[in-house]
Amino acid sequence: MNLRSVWLITYAERRDGIGITHHVFPIDHTKNEETKLKLSTFVGASFTLLVATSSVHAVTSYKEFAVALAQKAVSHVKKNGIETACKDFADPGAGFIQGELYVFVQDMQAKMICHGTNAKLNGKDLSSLKDVDGKFFSKDMATLAKIKGSGWIEYQWVNPVTKVIEPKASYVEKVDDNTWLGVGIYRK
CATH class of the missing domain: 3.30.450.20 (PAS domain)
Known part of the structure; x- marks a missing residue:
């Protein structure tokens, strides 16, 4: 099985300051169907950045x-x-x-x-x-x-x-x- 990971990096401005979380999701590219990720809605002002596992992109973030x-x-x-x-x-x-x-x-x-x-x-x-x-x-x-x-x-x-x-x-x-x-x- 050819698995590849996708990093989900979340940056959120919270009332008490900034916060970050990261999650790694394996994605099966052997299937022809489109892979879909359902993301939770975050309360407050926030944005989500989806980054494929390229260390350059992850490190930049x-x-x-x-x-x-x-x-x-x-x-x-x-x-x-x-x-x-x-x-x-x-x-x-x-x-x-x-x-x-x-x-x-x-x-x-x-x-x-x-x-x-x-x-x-x-x-x-x-x-x-x-x-x-x-x-x-x-x-x-x-x-x-x-x-x-x-x-x-x-x-x-x-x-x-x-x-x-x-x-x-x-x-x-x-x-x-x-x-x-x-x-x-x-x-x-």
Whole structure:
């Protein structure tokens, strides 16, 4: 049987913030009949994007979502202060942890201010931290935020959902002269 998957990526603007879900549906292309997917109607303002399993399309959508989540987090820090924002970034109900996506905040010397899913990293100097390939990714992120203000860094990191080291790309954005934050996607 020749099965192919279709990803359904849903982005919804909720009252408490942005949210994303993804679903994979197997489709049997051996049949001549047209495959139909029935989609539920979502309450509130939302849109649905149907993407065939091309990793380029799926990653592009997740990249856009990571940027949106990071920009929402920057606004949240500026409006509420770093202490309140960090509490919210670690609260699964606050809208800043979305499956494998979460917010982390560091200073310009690559010291972790707060990590959305791993509080053990809070307060640690990560400037000498290397990934499995020997890349000083945290230091690279701080440099990128200082010089360009925002952008993407690729590295290897433990996925909080699978607990496995996976390729990751993080979007980082400068909050102010002393602070930047990031949101990453796992590139399976």
